[in-house]
Amino acid sequence: MRALVYDPAAPHRLSLGQAPDPEPTPRQALVEVAAVSFNYGEIAFRPADGRPGHVSGWDAAGVVVRPAADGSGPPAGTPVVTFGWSGAWAELRAVDTDELAVVPDGVDLGTAAALPVAGVTALQAVRLLGSLVGRRVLVTGASGGVGRYAVQLAARAGASVVASVGSPARGEGLRELGAAEIVVGPAAMAGRVHGVVDNVGGQQLAEAFNRLADGGVVQAVGMASREPTLIDFEEARTRVDRGRLETFNLATPLGDDLAYLVGLLARGELDAQVGWRGPWERALEAADALVGRRVAGKAVLDLRG
Ligand SMILES: NC(=O)c1ccc[n+]([C@@H]2O[C@H](COP(=O)([O-])OP(=O)(O)OC[C@H]3O[C@@H](n4cnc5c(N)ncnc54)[C@H](OP(=O)(O)O)[C@@H]3O)[C@@H](O)[C@H]2O)c1
Known part of the structure; x- marks a missing residue:
């Protein structure tokens, strides 16, 4: 064949x-x-x-x-x-x-x-964020395969979705999928989120972690940036009361x-x-x-x- x-x-x-x-x-x-x-x-x-x-x-x-x-x-x-x-x-x-x-x-x-892989990853990662009704969720790498499904599924679950992309052009079509806000990188996001689906890793993962609301959780799905992540937990403790960072793997x-x-x-x-x-x-x-x-x-x- x-x-x-x-x-x-x-x-x-x-x-x-x-x-x-x-x-x-x-x-x-x-x-x-x-x-x-x-x-x-x-x-x-x-x-x-x-x-x-x-x-x-x-x-x-x-x-x-x-x-x-x-x-x-x-x-x-x-x-x-x-x-x-x-x-x-x-x-x-x-x-x-x-x-x-x-x-x-x-x-x-x-x-x-x-x-x-992309759809089920997004589904399982969004599910691991817990109940999302009325909550704010950040998706990094929202322009990609997992990201575009995660935006749709989190919005469907009742979240207000912040879609993080690499450039304004990469954000095209995301509002139509249910994103309430589009930002170029998590550093550009104002306020806090209950949950994060992170597809990019590196600096973006560190920035997303520091923007968790009390009791929030990050699902670390991927590393499209190919950069390792450095998190200063001492600094993070001054910004986030209680937040979890979980490794994700497709089940x-x-x-x-x-x-x-x-x-x-x-x-x-x-x-x-x-x-x-x-x-x-x-x-x-x-x-x-x-x-x-x-x-x-x-x-x-x-x-x-
Ligand atoms: N743990 C698991 O079970 C699991 C399952 C599925 C996927 N993954 C991982 O999750 C990540 C996302 O997968 P995907 O299929 O959604 O990938 P994808 O379609 O290529 O999307 C990844 C997005 O990441 C952004 N990105 C930022 N920096 C990048 C860089 N240096 N190179 C390439 N993209 C970059 C891009 O958005 P902008 O261009 O807007 O910046 C891109 O749209 C990958 O790392 C993948 O290996 C893990």
Whole structure:
């Protein structure tokens, strides 16, 4: 089958080549992939010591061609959106049946492919902020994949959302998604917030932490800045009475959360925010745009025209 494979000599260590078909375990369905999406983490942090020919990729959507042998999961012919820690970027994907969701009629598979890691990360991180009704929440890196979902989901949960972006242009469209305020970096934000979804790390994480209201919490999701964070807790204690900083990691299996999000998509209550879409032959262009901060939301690649 064709696949985007690990290629140590290629830009982003990624090239379109050939790989053996996957062999599903009894609890896995085999899916013919129609579209995949790229996440910052799997492009920017590709290892230097990967195995040539390895098929990476977390997010894919397609149609079940062989149901799981153990009887779990949907039958052949069902459109699904899928997650796994590898194997997405290929014509065929074997996927655990608790890591997929059925795609309802009317939802395009390319749009659904934008959901898994970014959408479920945003959902789980917003959930960990606790009740948000009438509260103020800051999302850093709000222009990106996780950020654009987090803005929508926090606003939906009743929060007044402050969206932090790198420039005014990167904030375009965020008010339409539910942001009450847009700021260029957390330092530009006036006042305090109950919760933070931080996708950027570095200095922005330190600044966001210092803006917590009493009892507030930061979910440290990512480090798109690639900068470590230095927090002076002695200074922080003079500014924040009681605040928590929690490391976040996506919790799996995520099939139930994915089903919730794809349901929102189907009802028009969530926008997948696909900011770049093209054929997978243009994968390197998509990867460049993503790490170059030129994608508003998600980058989606179609396997077939
Ligand atoms: N812990 C987990 O389970 C988990 C799950 C998913 C993602 N993540 C991490 O969360 C972060 C966000 O993921 P994502 O998929 O939303 O990424 P993304 O789509 O690329 O968005 C990241 C945003 O961060 C901002 N940014 C600030 N400094 C940057 C820099 N030096 N380089 C690139 N972007 C920069 C950009 O916004 P501006 O251009 O507006 O500044 C960009 O829109 C990544 O670090 C990712 O690895 C972690």
